[in-house]
Amino acid sequence: MNRRNFLQKSALSAAGLGLSPLIGSSFQAVYGQTAPSNKVKVALIGCRSMGYADLNTFLDYPEVECVALCDIDDEWLNNRAADVQKKTGKKVPHLYKDWRRVIDNKDVDVVIIGTPDHWHCLPTIYACQAGKDVYVEKPLSNTIEECNLMEKAARKYNRIVQVGQWQRSDPHWDEAADYLKAGNIGRIRTVKVWAYQDGKPSLPVMPDSPVPAGVDYDMWLGPAPKRPFNIYRFHYNFRFFWDYAGGLMSDWGVHLLDYALEGMNAGLPDHVFSGGGKFAYPDDAMETPDTLMATYAYKDFNIIWDHACGINHGLYNRREGLAFFGENGTLVLDRSGWEVIPVVSDQKARMEAVAFKKGEGKGLYNHVGNMLSCIKSRELPNADIAIGARVAKMSHLANISCRLQREVRWDDANSIFTGDNEATALSKAYYRAPWELPKL
Numbered sequence: 186m187n188r189r190n191f192l193q194k195s196a197l198s199a200a201g202l203g204l205s206p207l208i209g210s211s212f213q214a215v216y217g218q219t220a221p222s223n224k225v226k227v228a229l230i231g232c233r234s235m236g237y238a239d240l241n242t243f244l245d246y247p248e249v250e251c252v253a254l255c256d257i258d259d260e261w262l263n264n265r266a267a268d269v270q271k272k273t274g275k276k277v278p279h280l281y282k283d284w285r286r287v288i289d290n291k292d293v294d295v296v297i298i299g300t301p302d303h304w305h306c307l308p309t310i311y312a313c314q315a316g317k318d319v320y321v322e323k324p325l326s327n328t329i330e331e332c333n334l335m336e337k338a339a340r341k342y343n344r345i346v347q348v349g350q351w352q353r354s355d356p357h358w359d360e361a362a363d364y365l366k367a368g369n370i371g372r373i374r375t376v377k378v379w380a381y382q383d384g385k386p387s388l389p390v391m392p393d394s395p396v397p398a399g400v401d402y403d404m405w406l407g408p409a410p411k412r413p414f415n416i417y418r419f420h421y422n423f424r425f426f427w428d429y430a431g432g433l434m435s436d437w438g439v440h441l442l443d444y445a446l447e448g449m450n451a452g453l454p455d456h457v458f459s460g461g462g463k464f465a466y467p468d469d470a471m472e473t474p475d476t477l478m479a480t481y482a483y484k485d486f487n488i489i490w491d492h493a494c495g496i497n498h499g500l501y502n503r504r505e506g507l508a509f510f511g512e513n514g515t516l517v518l519d520r521s522g523w524e525v526i527p528v529v530s531d532q533k534a535r536m537e538a539v540a541f542k543k544g545e546g547k548g549l550y551n552h553v554g555n556m557l558s559c560i561k562s563r564e565l566p567n568a569d570i571a572i573g574a575r576v577a578k579m580s581h582l583a584n585i586s587c588r589l590q591r592e593v594r595w596d597d598a599n600s601i602f603t604g605d606n607e608a609t610a611l612s613k614a615y616y617r618a619p620w621e622l623p624k625l
Contacts, residue, residue, distance in 0.1 A: 228253035232265040236299015253279035302430040306331040310338040320344040325573040329612040332574040347566040348573030361523040370511030380505040382438035383497035388470040408616035425471040432473025438580040454481040459586035466553030478584035510551030
């Protein structure tokens with residue numbers, strides 16, 4: 186039984202469904218089966234950046250039709266409506282500023298969620314409750330508590346939820362992980378994972394300002410604390426503020442740490458120590474660390490995370506990547522491909538080198554294709570919500586340790602930090618009224 190089949194059967198059993206086919210009105214309506222056009226009807230919530238990249242890729246598949254767009258910013262809502270019409274030749278029939286209108290639209294089969302991280306949880310859960318499948322951007326959520334609720338909803342309502350960790354659909358990543366699992370580089374004691382991003386700039390302190398015309402800022406804040414509008418807390422830069430996201434740790438960490446876990450066939454660690462802060466830009470507007478190193482301690486190996494804003498050269502001259510250090514060689518992996526560098530001892534290589542194997546570079550396209558296939562088959566997708574939840578928690582563990590500036594010990598079975606109320610409090614979601622966490 187391969188990994189994906191095992192996860193699928195485990196999930197179905199846990200849901201009390203056994204292995205029988207999923208039959209019911211919500212499944213019969215899937216994949217446009219009730220529609221004369223037999224189209225997969227998708228809607229996008231959050232139109233500006235990665236959300237539109239996702240939708241644009243969905244529209245590369247001829248069976249997909251965009252039936253609704255939603256954004257709190259009129260500028261991007263109208264721009265993307267024009268972009269979709271230009272690409273497809275068809276006008277988008279529904280434009281919304283309130284995501285709940287998308288959930289209420291019975292024509293929608295699939296919801297793409299491209300919002301800031303703090304807005305991933307509620308639309309995902311309510312879409313699942315409404316019988317819609319979901320493609321949600323990474324990281325899965327902004328807190329560990331939300332991860333658990335989202336995974337529970339996907340299983341309770343039997344929905345396909347694909348997380349935007351598209352490396353899961355880029356074949357060279359699994360090829361490298363399978364090579365490691367076969368023991369080809371010998372016993373691995375250290376995995377180093379890094380992201381050195383000069384594209385994540387310093388944010389000079391800017392004064393608060395009036396809300397731009399056409400922006401529903403209260404809806405943008407949603408469950409996050411009420412704060413004055415500031416351009417550097419909005420759109421792309423939201424990711425550097427704790428109210429909305431987890432900084433570079435959760436932005437890049439979920440992509441790369443996912444394959445540290447996969448290559449080592451590991452779950453979450455028992456304890457984590459993370460240190461970092463605003464070492465490069467101590468006086469700028471960012472709240473999240475511009476520099477951070479985390480050690481995830483396991484019984485017989487460590488995973489080490491290292492990130493830095495404003496630097497563009499990491500290990501092996503790669504901006505981001507992973508290195509698995511085995512007793513016979515080191516496997517280096519990134520988005521471009523993978524290779525193995527032998528250990529040389531006493532002038533003798535302990536294994537044959539593996540020349541660089543280039544990836545095909547179609548990860549996002551393949552990921553969307555996998556989602557569409559799973560909508561029909563009802564098999565779990567490549568980046569099923571359980572995978573997204575696990576690695577999102579991995580990033581939250583490091584951030585929580587860094588914020589407390591001490592080691593934390595994690596009890597995954599009970600989803601709490603062992604004997605640590607302060608850390609556990611940071612794992613929870615605190616919603617601003619009238620928004621509330623769903624009760625499942």
